[in-house]
Amino acid sequence: MPAFRSPSFLNNDFGSVDLDLLRDFLLPFSDYFVARNFTISADTSFDEDQFKKLARLLRTPTRSAPSELIEAQFHIDEVANDRGMESLILAYSKAGIPLPTDDELTPADLAMRTWMRHPELLRRSNYERIATSQRSFRHYMNRHEKPMPFQLPTTVVINAMEKRLSTFNRDRHRGGGTALWMHDVGDVLAFVVRRGENLKRGEFIEGEKSRYQVQRPAGYDNHGRATQNAAEAIADQSGTFHSSGDGRLWSESVQA
Numbered sequence: 001m002p003a004f005r006s007p008s009f010l011n012n013d014f015g016s017v018d019l020d021l022l023r024d025f026l027l028p029f030s031d032y033f034v035a036r037n038f039t040i041s042a043d044t045s046f047d048e049d050q051f052k053k054l055a056r057l058l059r060t061p062t063r064s065a066p067s068e069l070i071e072a073q074f075h076i077d078e079v080a081n082d083r084g085m086e087s088l089i090l091a092y093s094k095a096g097i098p099l100p101t102d103d104e105l106t107p108a109d110l111a112m113r114t115w116m117r118h119p120e121l122l123r124r125s126n127y128e129r130i131a132t133s134q135r136s137f138r139h140y141m142n143r144h145e146k147p148m149p150f151q152l153p154t155t156v157v158i159n160a161m162e163k164r165l166s167t168f169n170r171d172r173h174r175g176g177g178t179a180l181w182m183h184d185v186g187d188v189l190a191f192v193v194r195r196g197e198n199l200k201r202g203e204f205i206e207g208e209k210s211r212y213q214v215q216r217p218a219g220y221d222n223h224g225r226a227t228q229n230a231a232e233a234i235a236d237q238s239g240t241f242h243s244s245g246d247g248r249l250w251s252e253s254v255q256a
């Protein structure tokens with residue numbers, strides 16, 4: 001059984017995880033919580049005080065805590081983040097299993113729902129992520145031994161890339177609205193990509209009142225900036241677009 005670690009996805013405020021989903025996840029362990037003076041039923045609707053008490057109980061398990069609950073918390077917590085969600089989405093794709101269709105799906109929500117429906121998929125995704133961490137890398141290389149003459153991508157190509165990236169992100173519950181900016185700085189061509197990030201649940205202040213809502217922050221690729229050395233024509237993040245049939249680095253035949 002994995003060593004217990006306090007689940008970080010419960011360290012946030014009330015509303016940081018889908019509460020109905022959390023209730024359904026905990027229902028199989030209702031006897032354990034009843035023994036700790038906390039009742040969970042199919043009709044339970046957590047308020048803020050109940051959530052805080054529940055989070056406290058989950059952070060302080062007793063000797064009678066079901067091993068399945070401890071294991072579930074371990075795997076859910078491991079992948080309840082942006083990188084974990086990406087790994088889990090890839091696992092769904094490899095297994096040929098459709099992703100949940102929820103419009104509002106955070107990393108913690110996806111991890112919890114996966115444990116409830118496909119626990120082995122969550123286990124395998126997490127273990128593969130652990131096994132390959134710190135040793136994985138990506139390398140893009142031109143198919144030709146000698147670099148081909150570099151051609152700047154046209155507006156047509158940029159627009160096609162934006163559409164393809166938006167489709168890619170929508171399929172991963174990150175929304176559309178991708179924008180791509182190109183900056184030519186000497187012999188370096190840099191791309192800055194704006195894309196939606198995973199949904200965040202949280203407490204927000206509007207005027208004098210506090211409310212809970214789900215928002216999708218905008219993110220900008222900085223560590224993953226698509227950078228091109230014109231002399232060597234080596235692509236980084238833009239590698240999926242860089243190779244065309246005639247050897248040119250950019251092709252205007254890219255389909256939207």
